[in-house]
């Protein structure tokens with residue numbers, strides 16, 4: 442089903458992108474482009490963009506693929522059967538049961554690694570600083586988060602990594618994990634590159650489960666959205682079984698390696714670069730930018746190296762999302 446990613450920009454953090462469109466498979470990526478000041482000065486010509494680059498509005502279309510057509514046929518059959526009984530039956534029983542069984546469907550078997558209870562809890566008493574959550578695509582659901590009853594897997598593409606880059610990523614993940622209570626599991630290096638069209642289910646590469654969060658050291662040539670002052674991108678895709686809460690199932694952090702590597706030469710450089718990764722992981726978990734320069738999720742320039750109380754309050758909330766074993 443064609444739908445557009447939701448974007449917003451650091452230079453325009455108060456405005457929202459277009460409201461995301463839902464699809465039967467319910468997956469709409471939510472991305473945030475980062476024109477981070479933590480990024481080093483532009484290494485060539487020093488030209489700083491006055492406006493963020495316009496993200497391309499390519500539609501995520503899967504038309505013309507055989508399996509998708511078969512899946513659509515099954516959807517029609519499920520729809521007819523469901524409507525015969527009642528829409529409630531369709532939403533609560535038929536769709537969740539049938540979708541993972543359809544050959545070529547882009548969803549894994551239900552409930553992979555799903556525990557009965559959350560695997561961790563966020564810390565209490567995280568303060569009262571400001572935070573902002575990514576807009577929920579469903580007005581009836583306050584926010585979208587990862588399922589805390591299963592681990593959040595992540596992989597790293599090591600290509601182009603600055604020295605110590607992998608260790609910085611693991612440290613950033615540990616920070617995000619302890620602030621949210623979500624359990625993260627490192628699945629090792631990957632050869633997969635960044636893509637706005639990334640499939641959230643890649644059984645050939647990652648097995649029959651949701652694809653892990655992908656972290657890559659990229660550059661503007663490979664990822665045109667990193668052009669100009671954009672130091673990183675972060676966001677997640679969500680999935681939805683009708684009748685149950687929407688949850689994030691996979692995400693990406695795309696870092697501008699040539700733009701960010703010079704930070705390592707500054708005093709406290711590794712901590713500042715790690716803060717960029719933490720900031721992007723904040724987007725992955727569901728945080729948006731705030732106007733308070735004292736927070737790591739500030740949308741403009743600051744030199745914070747650590748999470749502040751508002752960031753922590755937001756991440757703690759995002760660690761209390763719904764467990765949805767139906768996905």
Ligand SMILES: [Zn+2]
Nearest residue numbers: 473474475730
């Ligand atoms: Zn950001």
